[in-house]
Amino acid sequence: MSDVAPKAPVTEDPLVEATLLEGRYSNDQIGQSLLRPVLGPPGWGWWALVGVCSALVVLLVVAICVTLFVGVGTWGNNIPVAWAFGIINFVWWIGIGHAGTLISAILLLFGEKWRSSVNRMAEAMTLFAVACAGLFPLLHLGRPWKFYYLVPYPSSLRMWPQFRSPLTWDIVAILTYLTVSTLFWYMGLLPDLATARDTAKETWKRRAWGLLSLGWRGSARHWRNWRTGYLLMAGLATPLVVSVHTIVSFDFAVAQLPGWHTTIFPPYFVAGAIFSGLAMVMTLLLPARRVLRLHHVITEAHLDVLARLLLVAGLFVAYGYIQEHFFGWYGGDPYEMHAMSILRTGPYAPAFWTVFTCNVLVPQLFWSRRLRTSPAVLWGAALLVNVGMWLERFVIVVSPLSEDFLPSSWRHYAPTWVDLSLLSGTVGLFGLGFLLFLKLLPPVPISEVKQLQDELESSERFAREVVAEARAPGGGA
Amino acid sequence: MSRWLLGEFRTSQQLLEAARGLRARGFTRMDALTPFPVEGIDEVLSLPPSRLPLLGLVAGVGGAGGAYLVQWFTQAVDWPLDVGGRPLHSGPAFIPIVFESAVLSAAGALFLGVLVACGLPRVTHPFFDLEDFRSASIDGFWLAVTVVDDAGRDAADAALRALGAAQVSLVDEARR
Amino acid sequence: MGLFPPGTDEVLRGGLALLAGVPVLGVVVLMLLARSPLGTATFEPVEQPVQFDHRHHSGDEGIGCRYCHEGAWEGAYAGVPPTSRCMGCHAQVWNESPRLAPVRESYFQDRPIPWNRVHRLPHFVFFNHAIHVHKGVGCVSCHGRVDQMALVEKVAPLTMGWCLECHRDPTPHLRPPERVADMTWRPPVDALETGRRVRQALHVAPRTECNTCHR
Amino acid sequence: MPPLKERFPLPVLRSASPPAWRSLESRRRQEAPGPEEEFPPGASRPPEGLSRRALLELAAFGAAASTAGCFRQPPEKVMPYSRQPPEVTPGVPLHYATGLTLEGHVRGLVVRSHEGRPTKVEGNVAHPESLGAAGLQEQASLVGLYDPHRAKLVRHRGQPSSREALFARLLQLAARKDAGEGLRLLVDPTGSPLWAHTWGRILERFPRAKVVPFCAADTGASLEGARIAYGRPLTTLPRFDTARAVLSLDDDFLSTLPGSLRAAREFSASRALPDMSRLWVVESHLSVTGAFGDHRLRARPTRVPHVARHIGAEVGRRLKRSDLATLADGAMSTTESERRWIAAVAADLVARKDQALVVVGARQPAAVHALAHLLNDALGGHVAKVAPTLTPAPDPGALPALVEELRGGGVDTLLITAWNPVYRAPADVPLALAMGRVEDSVYCTLHEDETSIACTWSVPSTHAYEHWEDGRASDGTATILQPLIAPWLEEVVAPLEVAAAFSGALAETSYQRLRALWREHDGGGGRAWEGWLAEGVIPGTRLPEVAARVDAPAVLAAVRALPPASDSGLEVQFILDARVQDGRFGANPWLQELPDPITKLTWDNAALVSPATAARLGLARGARVRLAARDGAVEAPVLVLPGQADDTVTLPLGYGRASGGPVAEDVGFDANELRFQDAPWVLPGVSLTLLEGHHDFALTQEHWRMEERPLALQTSRETFEAHARTLLEGLQAPREHLYPPVPHPVTPPHRWGMAIDLNRCTGCSACVAACQAENSIPSVGKEQVRKGREMHWLRIDRYFLGDEDDPGVITQPVMCVHCEYAPCEYVCPVAATVHSDEGLNQMVYNRCIGTRYCSNNCPYKVRRFNYLDYTGKNPLARMLRNPDVSVRSRGVMEKCTYCVQRIEAARIRARVELREIRPGDVDTACAQTCPTRAITFGDLDARDSAVARLHGDPRHYALLNHLGTRPRTVHLLRLKNPSEALS
Secondary structure: OOEEEEEEEOOOOOOOOOOOOEOOOHHHHHHHHHHHHHOOOOOOHHHHHHHHHHHHHHHHHHHHHHHHHHOOHHHHOOOOOOOOHHHHHHHHHHHHHHHHHHHHHHHHHHHHOOOHHHHHHHHHHHHHHHHHHHHHHHHHOOOOHHHHOOOOOOOOOOOOOOOOHHHHHHHHHHHHHHHHHHHHHHHHHHHHHHHHHHHHHHHHHHHHHHHOOOOOOHHHHHHHHHHHHHHHHHHHHHHHHHHHHHHHHHHHOOOOOOOHHHHHHHHHHHHHHHHHHHHHHHHHHHHHHHHHOOOOOOOOHHHHHHHHHHHHHHHHHHHHHHHHHHHHHHHHOOHHHEEEHHHHOOHHHHHHHHHHHHHHHHHHHHOHHHHHHHHHHHHHHHHHHHHHHHHHHHHHHHHHHOOOHHHHHHOOOOOHHHHHHHHHHHHHHHHHHHHHHHHHHHOOOOHHHHHHHHHHHHHHHHHHHHHHHHHHHOOOO | OOOEOOOEOOHHHHHHOOOOOOHHHOOOEEEEEOOOOOOOHHOOOOOOOOOOOHHHHHHHHHHHHHHHHHHHHHEEEEEEEEOOOOOOOOOHHHHHHHHHHHHHHHHHHHHHHHHHHOOOOOOOOHHHHHHHHHHHHHOEEEEEEEEOOOOHHHHHHHHHHHHHOEEEEEEEEEHH | OOOOOOOOOHHHHHHHHHHHHHHHHHHHHHHHHHHHHHOOOOOOOOOOOOOOOOOHHHHHOOHHHHOOOOHHHHHHOOOOHHHHHHHHHHOOOOOOOOOHHHHHHHHHHHHHOOEEEEOOOOOOOOOOOHHHHOOOHHHHHHHHHHHOOOOOOOOOOOHHHHHHHHHOOOHHHHHHHOOOOOOOOOOOHHHHHHHHHHHHHHOOOOOOOHHOOOO | OOOOOOOOOOOOOOOOOOOOOOOOOHHHOOOOOOOOOOOOOOOOOOOOOOOOOHHHHHHHHHHOOOOOOOOOOOOOEOOOOOOOOOOEEOEOEEEEEEEEEEEOOEEEEEEEEEOOOEEEEEEEOOOOOOOOOOHHHOHHHHHHEEEEEEOOOEEEEOEEHHHHHHHOOOOOHHHHHOOOOEEEEOOOOOOOOHHHHHHHHHHHOOOOOEEOOOOOOOOOOOHHHHHHHHHHOEEEEEEOOOOEEEEEEOOOOOOEEEEEOHHHHHHHHHOOOOOOEEEEEOOOOOOOOHHHHOOEOOOHHHHHHHHHHHHHHHHHHOOOHHHHHHOOOOOOOOOHHHHHHHHHHHHHHHHHHHHEEEEEOOOOHHHHHHHHHHHHHHHHHEEEOOOOOOOOOOOOHHHHHHHHHHOOOOOEEEEEEEHHHHOOOOOOHHHHHOOOOEEEEEEOOOOOOOHHHHOOOOEEEHHHHHHOOEEOOOOEEEEEEEOOOOOOOOEEEEEEHHHHHHHOOOOOEEEEEEEEHHOOOOOOOOOOHHHHHHHHOOOEEEEEOOOOOOOOOHHHHHHHHHOOOOOOEEEEEEEEEEEEEEEOOOHHHHHOOOOOOOOOOOOOOOOOOOHHHHHHHOOOEEEEEEEOOOEEEEEEEEEEEEOOOEEEEEEEOOOOOOOOOOOOOOOOHHHHHHOOOOEEEEEEEEEEEEEEEEEOOOOOOOOOOOOOOOOOOOEHHHHHHOOOOOOOOHHHHOOOOOOOOOOOOOOOOEEEEEEEEOOOOOOOOOHHHHHHHHOOOOOOOOHHOOOOOOOOOEEEEEEEOOOOOOOEEEEEEEOOOOOOOOOHHHOOOOOOOEEOOOOOEEOOHHOOOOOOOOHOOOOOOOOEEEOOOOHHHHHHHHHHOOOOOOOOOOOOOEEOOOOOOHHHHHHHHHHHHHOOOOOOOOOOOHHHHOOOOOOEEOOOOOOOHHHHHHHHHOEOOOHHHHHHOHHHHHHHOEEEOOOOOOO
16 A cells, blocks of 8 residues: 555545555645655665666676677578577567557547556557667568668669568558657656646756746647547557557568468457556556555556456467468468468467467466455466467467478477577566666656545546435435 | 736636626636646636537548558559569558558647647646646646736736735746 | 756757768768768779770870780670780880880790789679670760779779669760760760661660679 | 690609699688688588687677678788780680590590699590590599699608608619519509500519509409400400390499499390390399399399309300200209299390390309300300409409518518508408518508508609699590699609609609600600690590400309309308599599499498398497497498398498598498408308497488379389380370460570480499589588588489389489469569570579578479588689689589580570581580480570470370479489380
8 A cells, every 4th residue: 555645545445446546645645645756865776776787787688789790690590490599579569568558559549548657558568669679670581781771762773672571661651650659758748848847846957847848838739639639649549559560560461471361360469469568557556566565556546457458468369379270271272271281280289378378378367356456366377478479479479480381391490599589688678678768757647646535536526425415304305 | 928817716616706706897818727627617717619629530530541642552563563463553452551551640630739739848838937837737727817907906906806816926937 | 047048959959950860971972981982982093014005095096905905806805905915006106115014024034014904894793895885885884984084983883873874865875886885986976866777777775684793 | 615735744753833823812822721720511410519610700890790791701812823825815714535444444524724724534435445435433523623632741660751851762762782682563554555564564674573563343253254265364355235135244334333334324225126135134232234124133242143054055055055054954943033033034044146245243253254254255246345454363363472471571561552451452462461560561552541551651642633644445535645734742653753762764754754655656746745735635546346256165164153142141242332432532522422323322331231132230320330240340331232242241332431531531440351362252150240339320301202293203114115105194294274375575595404314324423523523513411411401403213113022113303393473483582583585594693691491392302401511611622613604602502504514505606606416516514424324414496306206205294293493303204114024
């Protein structure tokens, strides 16, 4: 529970909606409690984690240098498995990146109130995940320094990019997604940056926040335009989420490789992305909630609803798995059938069955309400889903490539230390980014929580009035 | 050089009531400054409807059209290359980029539009000279009344205090 | 007094505009640079180990291009003539000039003269002189008025876009094959009409397939 | 091909005159660092870590990025000739006829030369051993020429010496007074008249000297067989084009040097309908010929002669030749299936009578060769016989006798021109030890190898393309082998010069000696000489046929005297490796990396065992075993190979080199350690022990089965004849397609296409090497092949069909098929691979950014990616490159281009001459070198176009036709001709 004393204690009053905000606080208290990690000194735990993540980032830098200066041949890729860890990591990270926008934008559109406690962290996570994802398309190129060939500019070669390629779509989609989520995130941050500016004591901090908040005053005109703009961007971001992972799935579905060339991929990828993103949100949110003592704003109700979402997304993903194999079998194409059968029984079958366990069986725990609200179980499940979703991409990318049309070319794949370093290095980069975010920016949107409380209070007030009127003699019936 | 009289209220309800009161007393050039958006204040202040949706639409359509044009021109007109026997003008294949470009340009335009419409960045607004105004982003609900002359100032001061302002301060842009 | 001194806004807005503008401007500048003489290394006379003056040989003496660069009519490379070609005349003429010492040294010691390359294509471009001169593309069209250059310089950018311009529409650049090496030839009437006639006579059909130049 | 030109004589012993090939590249060569600093052209280990060079690149990148220099290319020099040879036009290649001596016989070649730099080898159409084709070793021979690891120094007892010191000593040794008592020459048998003449001169001067032959491949059984049958040694020249029933007794005639190119050409011609030949093969391991056979009988090595005996008896019974038929008496017992097989082959041979042919491999004992002579004679077929061409005649007993002499101490001078006898000597012939007793042992070698260490004088030899020689084809046709380049190493000596020191001919150059020797044939005037050089053959030098009668009783006696077959235990059989042969090509990285036609193994040899034997002994791929017999033993990794005879371990020779350069060393195991002088090919009674550890083979094809997919197709002749129209209907491209053809503004002048006839493809892999040479494809080394990154644009898929123990085998060359609706193209984000109007799937390296998506989407998996920098920075690697193709840098995709550089060169030539490209102007490297003409390339729109005809052949089909890719390369169904008696 939070150590901030609520101005009104948690009551037994059934009319007080306790679930989304435990206790009622003064607006100042809310700001103080949510800005505490930003304004106070970091603890040893934070430093320790930063140390671990930095070490991983150093490893990442080393691996990137080796990749750039020796060549992508330091990876385990071969012919036929010309795509492997690079693309797997890319799809995994970009999938994780989807939860932020989902929670932020879609829930905003639906007017879900529970969104406001978790959206900031989810969005931050999105940014770092997309940034990590963005590294890979560049690094996996044979000649990364020629990336500008992808840009449609009038060159002295008179050459243009080739717009029928899903990779061209992909580049545009990622850049769009990165840009839009950054703008969306920054826009959401503006009022909180102003709060931080006004709460901080040291002048240099106030100036720094002052610059970042761009002079936000919270005027009625500001709020009006901000809310319109924010809502519209949410409206744009929602189909964007769907489109980005659809396009990522096109990288595979548009190819004619058995095991890739299937129409189930777009919805299946989107569901998988949301699934993995939710899992990663939970992976980060639960420890943050505990360490930063955010129980008053991230309540059991939040955990419950996140777990339900995870279950739903998991069911979608399970449907995707079943359909994929059903299509393979029902289509009757021997190449397709082979691609599906080696998933289940081939060299990568252990990975496939781990995927099945983590992504299909584990979420079934959350039919139980008790488990849905247990942070430990949730966290464990979320970790397993993260692993499962990574392996799912591994299986999707590597297995069809290693055994395709001509058996003469079949060959299997093994990663190298550079591959493993890049994966763990981006985990470190992601962690470092998130840790810095926790230290530098308010992890929960302050103004939104205040507004939420204001709304809750007014509805409670209204309810009290109604009750009072009903109870008053002569009132009611 | 503008001058404003700023009054601070403790709750959003008080702010709303005060704004209505001021309006009833004939003050029209007002602004509310609050830590979170207060429902109903827009009507009281009679803010015009935002034109951001239109901006978003225009930018989105423009982005989409531009993207299609670029793709059509580069693939089918400027250098028609035989790519896998596919038609030069491969409409369906151009859709993903058209969509992404629409979202990108609409979102970008909206972001800039919000900043422009809010008059941001503006870190040196005179209100910030007022130390107590810091509460506007924490727990204070402020009303700013634009005053022209000293008479107006006194009238607004009286009205704000009468409507329950916890404190009233004058901000004069000229006196900086 | 607020957090920031007056004028901060202007600086901030200017800064933000610059932040957005510099990359765009940078790209534009790079693109312009790539097309400028600085980027394409044109109009820069190249120093040579021997002070060979084309103005004298080609201009005053009227020695045809083909006398030394006969390879252009036979194969891919126009080639630089062997030292023995120089000595064909300079065994008798100017045979004691100190300026020609490197030439004599080359000839008698049988060591090549290390000329500095003026026209250089990337290694992945396969340009063939023979097909161009046999299809009525004049030396001067690409190399400029070499007969007026003390030191040879590149006059054409030799970018892919520049090549394509002519490959897509060669007609205005064609001349009768016997005039290919003529530095001063002008189309008698209309360049287009001449070009059309040459094109028909020589079956000029330039290709723009990738493999035409990249193999 | 432009007319062959005469080449001016090159001074081989270099005087003060400069190298004749000074050109653009010559300066670079002088800056060449030694091989100690740079790894060889694409040999094995490319950089794995962050190398010094990478750091320098990093520094250079920083420096370049900080200036406007990133736009500009660094300055470059032009080096014209100071005196240009009259025939050279820079950029226009010349072609010279020469040849390469393989197993003593010459294969005629035409070598393309750019500014005096040999860049590509082709077969010589006029030469009877080549017929325009060239094999693996010829195609890869230029790698040996530019090998940076060649021996460079004359060494005396290991210390650097000089050529002057060597010749001083040689002349001293030649001034001997003992009539050659202590002089011995250890030589490879050769057909070269000049060598024979030189040895003759030496023996004249030193009558008591001896010229000792040593040949690890030909142990003399064939000549001995002829001696038994005809009373004197003769060489047979079987013709396969007229034969309709061929029985091969362990004779891999389709790939055995030197006659394989001609045999393959002739044999493939006999496979055409309607009168298709039938091939019967008896063998112990799966050979190229066995894989191509219609019926194949697996027999353990010691049983093969006895199977032959049974066949002889059966043929005799059917021909009513009682003497032959009596061979059945006392013969080895056979199984029921063997009896059926033997009866069927005998019936077929007898039915075909004079169109029947029995051939025997060099591994078989002399009696089997003799039996074949008898059978061919009895069947009535005519097999040409000529006098043996090799001097001195191969004699397996010669080397042991020499070693005895050496140990006796009577020899003071040993001149070795045979390739690496120390390595090749049988395990029980201690040559190296014996050489220690010789005062002056002189060894001429291309590489410092095992023999160099054992001898006192190691002499760096010129490469075959660096000196004048002559040689004969197996039918006697002579060729002058002219040098193509002056030696690029200072100290090298032509082996003939060393011999000349003893023949007293040092005053003349090899060229002069050669002219003198051939003056008689020339009619004295010397006019014909230039014609010989230009044509690559000397007319009228074919050996006359010899008439001889078979001595049947002698043959039968010899056959009866064959030692009995061993019935139990493991037998070891030695074979020559298809690529490095007896090891002499071991330093050639192209051949090391070329997948073995049958095993698809690179950079290795392996103990081959059958699946049944492997199961019985608990062996799996990569298991390490120790094979021991008598006092020899060898440790080898196991490769389980379908088609191998049970209880037979086949060990390829030529590997496990302890010395000989970084490419040859530490690759595979040395099977010679188990080879004994009395058992050069077959060793029964071998014990096998399983060892610890696992060996990781570098295989280019790991999956053997076709998974019931219609990929490499074959059917029986009857089935095809019955259903020719309908058989392949579903696999031939339909007329309609979802996408209409892309309209091209101008009607394309050509429509290039290719057809690959599986009925002709033996899987010999010459095309792979030719493609590698023409397109400057790098070798990537064992580690990279293990990772699956070999770069060959053309691969030969090999599938096993049916029963794992006794499988059918089919080989299928696959390279880019240039799909009209290419899946690779539409996925490339930068348009680096697009279609040309003539139907080529163009790959533009300089546009490629390396997403590798095209490879993923290529259903044929024919694209190759430069995962690392494989180009090799050694200047010698550049010498080898074809200047008409781009060098592919790290990070770009590459693949078969249909040899577009040849198409464009032909187009330019044609257009300069104001004409169209004519049929025959363009051929791809693979098609040009193919011994069986299995690959046909050309314009599908041209009149009388062979390729268009094949595209309309009922046997043609499109690989993976159901994908709608419309490949421009089609494959043609392979036909089998099984005997009805065995169906």
